[in-house]
Each structure stands twice: as structure tokens, then as C-alpha cells.
Amino acid sequence: MSDNPDSKSQLAGNTDTHAPGWYLQSMEAGKMMLYTSAVTQNVMQRSDNSMSVVGLPSHGSISDWTICIFPEDLPYVENAFHSLTPDEPNYKIEYRFRHAVTGRRFWVLDSGTAEFDEDENPQCMRGAILNISSGVRDETDIRDSARLHSIAAEAAQMGIWHFDRLSNRLTFSNELLALLEIDRTTFGNNPEAIIRRVHPDDLAIWRQERKKIFAPGGKLEFEFRVIFPQRNIRWFLVRGHMVRRPDGVELESYGVMIDVTERKDSEKHQTMLLRELSHRVSNTLAVIQSIMRQTLRAKNDPKAFAQAFEGRINSLAVSHTLLTSADWQGGTLSDLINIQLRGIVDNLESKIVLHGPEIVLPAETATQIGLVLHELGTNAVKYGALSVDTGKISISWSLLPGKVQLVWCEQGGPPIDEVPSYTGFGTSLISQSVDSMNCSYDHAGLTCRMELLL
Amino acid sequence: MLDGVKVLVVEDEPLIAMELALTIEEAGGVVAGSVRSLTEAIEAARTTDFDVALLDVRMRDGTTFSVAKILSVRKIPFLFCTGDSEQRDEFRDWPDVPLVSKPHKPENVIAVLSKLLANRR
Numbered sequence: 001m002s003d004n005p006d007s008k009s010q011l012a013g014n015t016d017t018h019a020p021g022w023y024l025q026s027m028e029a030g031k032m033m034l035y036t037s038a039v040t041q042n043v044m045q046r047s048d049n050s051m052s053v054v055g056l057p058s059h060g061s062i063s064d065w066t067i068c069i070f071p072e073d074l075p076y077v078e079n080a081f082h083s084l085t086p087d088e089p090n091y092k093i094e095y096r097f098r099h100a101v102t103g104r105r106f107w108v109l110d111s112g113t114a115e116f117d118e119d120e121n122p123q124c125m126r127g128a129i130l131n132i133s134s135g136v137r138d139e140t141d142i143r144d145s146a147r148l149h150s151i152a153a154e155a156a157q158m159g160i161w162h163f164d165r166l167s168n169r170l171t172f173s174n175e176l177l178a179l180l181e182i183d184r185t186t187f188g189n190n191p192e193a194i195i196r197r198v199h200p201d202d203l204a205i206w207r208q209e210r211k212k213i214f215a216p217g218g219k220l221e222f223e224f225r226v227i228f229p230q231r232n233i234r235w236f237l238v239r240g241h242m243v244r245r246p247d248g249v250e251l252e253s254y255g256v257m258i259d260v261t262e263r264k265d266s267e268k269h270q271t272m273l274l275r276e277l278s279h280r281v282s283n284t285l286a287v288i289q290s291i292m293r294q295t296l297r298a299k300n301d302p303k304a305f306a307q308a309f310e311g312r313i314n315s316l317a318v319s320h321t322l323l324t325s326a327d328w329q330g331g332t333l334s335d336l337i338n339i340q341l342r343g344i345v346d347n348l349e350s351k352i353v354l355h356g357p358e359i360v361l362p363a364e365t366a367t368q369i370g371l372v373l374h375e376l377g378t379n380a381v382k383y384g385a386l387s388v389d390t391g392k393i394s395i396s397w398s399l400l401p402g403k404v405q406l407v408w409c410e411q412g413g414p415p416i417d418e419v420p421s422y423t424g425f426g427t428s429l430i431s432q433s434v435d436s437m438n439c440s441y442d443h444a445g446l447t448c449r450m451e452l453l454l
Numbered sequence: 455m456l457d458g459v460k461v462l463v464v465e466d467e468p469l470i471a472m473e474l475a476l477t478i479e480e481a482g483g484v485v486a487g488s489v490r491s492l493t494e495a496i497e498a499a500r501t502t503d504f505d506v507a508l509l510d511v512r513m514r515d516g517t518t519f520s521v522a523k524i525l526s527v528r529k530i531p532f533l534f535c536t537g538d539s540e541q542r543d544e545f546r547d548w549p550d551v552p553l554v555s556k557p558h559k560p561e562n563v564i565a566v567l568s569k570l571l572a573n574r575r
Contacts (some may be wrong), residue, residue: 279512282537283467286557290473293560297476364514368468 024049031131035112037062039122053131055100070096070105081114084122089114094132106133150175153256161240162254176257179236181228199225199233213242213253220255223264235264287367288313315340315374319367330360333369333404337395340373344381351386356397359404362454369452376408376448385413385445404452410445455564456483459571462507463488464495464521465535466514470556474508477560483567492516499524506570507532508554508563511544522548531570 016022027033027049034047044065046058056064069077073095080093092111099106112127150173153160159176163169170189177184180194187193198206202224209222220240225233240255291312299305318339322331334354342348361369377386385391390412397406438449461478463485465471475485486504489495492515499507499521507525509518511534518534525532533552534545545553552566 279537282556283470286473287467287469289557290469293473294469294476364467371469 028052033129035125035127035129037065037125039124051101054097054129055102064100068098068100070098072096077110081122081125084114086116086120089116091127106131108132154178157259159257160254161257162252164252165250179257179259180226194226197226197228199227201225209238213240214250216248218242220253223260234259234261236260284316287316291316311344311378312371312374314343315371316367318343319370323363323366328363330362331366333359333361333397333406336361336366336370337373340370341377344374344377345386351392353392353394354396355394356406357399359397359399359454361404361452365452365454372450380410380413380446383414385410388412388414391445402454404454406450406452408446408448408450410447413445415443455568456481459483459506459567460486460504461567462486462498462502462504464498464508464513464518465510466490467510470510474558474563477563478567480560481564492518492521495521496524499528504530506530506567508535508567509533510535512537517544519547522551531574533566533570 024047027047031053033050033053035044035050037044039062042061042063044060044062046054046056046060048058050056050058050060054068056068066074077093077095080091084091090111090113092109094107094109097106097108098104109130109132110127111130112125114122115124115126117123149160152158153173153175157175157179159179160173161176162171164171170191172182172184172189174184180197182193195203195206205222206224209220212218213220219242220238223235223237225235227233237258237260238255239258240253242253243251245251292309295305295309295312299308319331319336322335322339333356337352337354338348341352345351380386380391380393385393391414392411394409394411395406396409397404440447440449456478459482461483463471463474463478465474465488468490471488471490475488478485487498487502489498490513492513495509495513495518507521507530509521509532511517511519522532522534533554534548535554535556535558537556545551552570554563554566
């Protein structure tokens with residue numbers, strides 16, 4: 001038994017419950033405050049440590065207590081007290097509180113008993129206040145945190161699952177059930193509910209990957225498809241984690257499921273585009289090689305070769321530019337004509353007349369016709385209507401079912417004594433590219449009629 | 455090298471088809487037909503008279519594996535012309551068919567065609 005009540009060093013480690021200050025010290029350590037309130041007199045008496053626990057003096061009022069309760073929680077608190085009866089006088093409620101001095105916010109557990117008079121009016125409350133916020137979370141709102149997580153999970157289309165290893169209980173969050181369109185009352189938290197929905201082709205992956213969480217340091221991460229009641233299929237990503245005790249005993253696992261259907265669709269689309277691109281590149285290289293070889297067959301002189309080759313490659317390039325600007329959906333015939341002839345002919349507008357409806361040519365056809373136009377234009381400049389100032393070309397076309405009829409008509413060019421024989425690349429390309437080709441010469445000049453299948 | 459051998463060319467890109475035709479002709483072969491669509495190719499595979507065929511795998515209107523089947527039945531040898539995009543497993547039904555990749559080397563094409571004809575004899 002201690003004789004010195006003021007010595008803290010004596011109290012430290014003192015297990016004597018009769019020692020003065022023993023109660024207060026323990027309450028202080030446990031962040032607990034005791035109180036009694038007289039309801040009608042608006043009086044609240046608190047234990048001596050009330051200043052440090054809640055920032056209020058030990059002699060005070062119910063009002064100065066109420067002011068420190070979070071306004072959002074006040075209705076809940078008042079309701080709890082008003083629903084007390086002599087038969088059920090005990091209460092245990094949690095609400096948010098603001099320390100009257102420091103302003104720090106924390107959750108309190110308020111538990112106690114109400115005492116009533118003969119008319120069953122509450123007279124007195126007697127109980128204990130416990131600060132249940134953990135140290136780190138003093139400033140944060142645990143309830144709010146859970147609510148925020150729920151909102152975020154819904155926004156992210158993310159479901160949360162939790163598996164308690166000790167009780168073998170699996171829990172699905174509301175968002176997870178909503179994502180999978182599983183009714184909680186029908187399937188509850190039964191893993192069978194998901195297994196039934198897994199795409200048959202993914203069942204093997206599902207079974208195999210699930211086991212990984214049990215390996216030491218095991219993490220879960222895999223994707224699988226779920227079939228919905230309406231027969232539509234969606235992709236889900238599962239991620240999970242196992243929590244263990246330091247001795248390795250499995251405590252719980254938890255994780256998320258995220259709907260990644262859009263990402264998978266987009267990946268599939270991208271793969272398709274890349275294959276398409278690869279194919280086009282191979283083809284383009286083969287075309288360039290072909291142009292090179294055939295130009296070489298016709299032009300022995302390096303300079304002549306270079307000029308002809310460069311002209312044809314440029315024709316490909318400008319066709320590509322036109323197509324790129326339309327995202328490779330195609331190019332209009334009039335744009336193609338303009339872009340092909342612009343590089344070859346000066347004062348294009350004064351020499352060329354175009355006439356025809358707007359037609360969009362598919363990408364491959366546009367490139368081929370581009371080369372044909374390049375050839376016709378180059379020949380016109382070298383030998384035909386565009387080799388003299390007076391020459392003009394009229395290009396007209398009309399749209400028929402599944403094809404375009406195009407007429408290239410040169411006029412005012414040099415007189416033609418004998419029909420020139422253009423052999424080699426130009427004409428053979430032309431005849432190969434278009435589906436029927438008809439060239440004739442009259443006193444006016446060359447006229448080419450061709451059909452392009454769309 | 456290809457002395458009078460009749461070749462069917464199945465290729466939808468006109469310039470590449472032209473180049474193949476010239477390659478074949480320069481080697482002494484004859485272009486029995488040059489078709490640019492899958493439908494034309496199927497028709498030609500059934501009815502045209504030729505000794506060997508060159509099949510571009512990926513045409514604009516589909517793959518030419520159906521043409522390959524017709525040629526197998528007729529016991530006419532052929533090769534596949536492929537770009538980069540074809541996956542290995544697409545050819546799993548055709549393990550013995552030679553592949554020539556685009557852009558092709560003329561010498562390579564002639565060599566493969568010659569070998570196909572030699573094996574047949």
C-alpha cells in the first residue's frame with residue numbers, strides 16, 4: 001500500500017487498484033471518460049480527465065456536449081436516446097465528435113444506461129465515452145472512408161471480394177454482385193455463383209490461376225470471360241492477395257474484379273489493325289520493287305531511270321497522303337486526279353477540266369488508279385496534249401452499279417502522224433489496273449475510256 | 455528454267471502480278487492465267503489448264519486456302535506467297551507447301567517453281 005499519492009513514479013507499474021489515481025490513469029490510457037447527465041436540468045458531470053479526452057471541463061452541461069457532436073450525426077444520436085425505454089434502457093452508439101479545445105475529430109463509442117421516473121421520463125444518463133479512432137485515423141472518418149470506397153468502386157466498375165480463411169466465409173461487395181448481375185438473395189456469397197458463369201474455354205485458366213493465391217507470397221491476377229443471362233459475354237480482370245500471420249498461417253484473402261471488356265475489345269481491334277498494317281507494308285514494298293524492276297526494263301540510262309522511278313514512287317506517296325488524310329477510308333476521285341496531276345502539270349486549273357459526281361474510291365483502288373493517272377499525265381506532258389500550250393485535257397466520269405466509267409480526253413495537242421506505241425510499264429500497268437481499257441486516237445488526240453470496278 | 459511451263463498467277467495487286475508474270479516469262483515460262491479475285495481464282499483453279507500455281511494467301515476478298523484445296527484434288531503443285539501478317543498456324547494444314555515471302559526475289563520464285571515441278575515428276 002502506497003503512502004505517497006502524488007508520486008507518479010510510484011504509480012507507474014503499480015497494480016494496486018486502491019491506489020489513488022489508479023482509475024484515472026487507466027482511463028487516460030484507454031481514452032475513456034465517464035459521465036452522468038441530468039436530463040431536465042441540462043447538467044453533465046464528467047470524470048476528471050474529461051479535459052484531455054474531449055476538451056470539456058468535468059462540470060458542464062448536456063448542451064456543451066451536444067455542440068461537439070457532428071451535426072450530421074446529431075439526428076441519429078437524438079433518435080437513439082429518444083427510443084430508450086425502461087424496458088430497454090441501455091445504449092451503445094457510435095458518433096463523430098470534435099474535441100472542444102484542439103478541434104481534432106474522432107469517433108466515440110458512447111455506452112450507458114438511462115434511468116427513468118415513474119412517468120417513464122428519462123431522468124439521468126450514466127455511461128462511458130470511449131475514443132475509438134485509431135491514432136493514425138484521428139483525422140479521418142472511417143465511416144466516410146468506407147462510403148468513399150464504395151462510391152469509387154462503383155465508378156471504377158470494380159467489385160471487391162473477401163475470403164476469411166478461418167471461417168471459410170466468402171463475401172462479395174454490392175458492386176461485385178451488380179457487375180456480375182448476381183442477386184444477393186438468390187446466390188448470396190457463394191463462389192458457385194461465379195463458376196457457373198465462367199466461359200467454358202476459360203474454366204481451365206480459372207481453376208489453375210485461382211490456386212496461385214495459396215502459394216507463399218501468392219498473388220492472383222488473371223482475366224476470364226463471364227457469360228451473362230442475356231448470353232452476352234464480358235471480360236473480367238481478377239486481382240487478389242493473401243494475408244498471412246507472421247508464422248505463415250493464412251488469415252484472409254481479398255481482391256477486386258474489374259470489367260475490362262472495353263480494353264479487350266480495343267486490344268483485339270488493335271491487333272487486327274496491326275496485322276492489316278503489316279500486310280499493307282509488305283504489299284507496298286512488293287509494289288515498289290515491281291515498279292523498280294519494270295522501270296529498269298524500259299529505261300537503260302540511269303538518269304532516265306531515276307526520273308521515271310521517282311515519278312512513280314511519288315505517285316504512290318501522294319496517293320498515300322490523300323488516303324491518310326481520310327484515315328484510310330478511301331479518297332475521292334476528283335481529289336486523286338488533282339493530287340496526281342498537280343506535280344506533273346503547271347497551271348493545272350487552266351489545262352484540265354474535271355466532270356463527274358463525287359465518288360469515294362477504296363484505298364487499294366485509289367493507289368492503282370493514281371499510278372494510271374500518273375502515267376497518262378506523264379505521257380500527255382511528254383508526247384500529248386500537255387506538251388504544247390494549246391493542249392487541254394478533259395476528264396469525265398460517271399457512276400454505274402459497281403463501277404466507274406472514266407474518259408480521259410486530250411485535245412489541242414500536237415498532230416499525230418502515227419500512233420505512238422507506248423510499250424512497257426505505262427500501258428501494261430494501265431491495262432492491268434483497270435478492268436477494261438480502250439484507247440483511241442483521232443485528229444484531236446488520245447482518248448482513253450476505262451472502267452474501274454469498285 | 456521453266457521451259458514452256460504453264461503457270462497460274464493468283465495475286466490481287468496488279469503491279470505484283472505484273473512483276474510475277476514478267477519473272478515467269480523471262481524464265482521461259484508461260485502465264486496461263488492471272489487472276490485478281492478469290493472468285494476468279496476458284497473458277498480458274500477448276501477449269502484452266504496449267505502445270506503449277508502461285509497463290510497469294512491474303513486476297514482482298516478472302517484467303518486462298520479454298521483454292522489450295524481444289525489444286526490438291528487436281529494434284530497440281532502450288533506455292534503460297536505470304537506477307538508478314540500471316541501466322542504460322544494458318545499453314546498447319548499445309549505443311550508441305552513451300553512459302554515465298556513478299557517482296558519476292560525473282561530467282562527465289564523460279565527456284566521454288568522448278569523444285570515443285572521436279573518433285574512432281
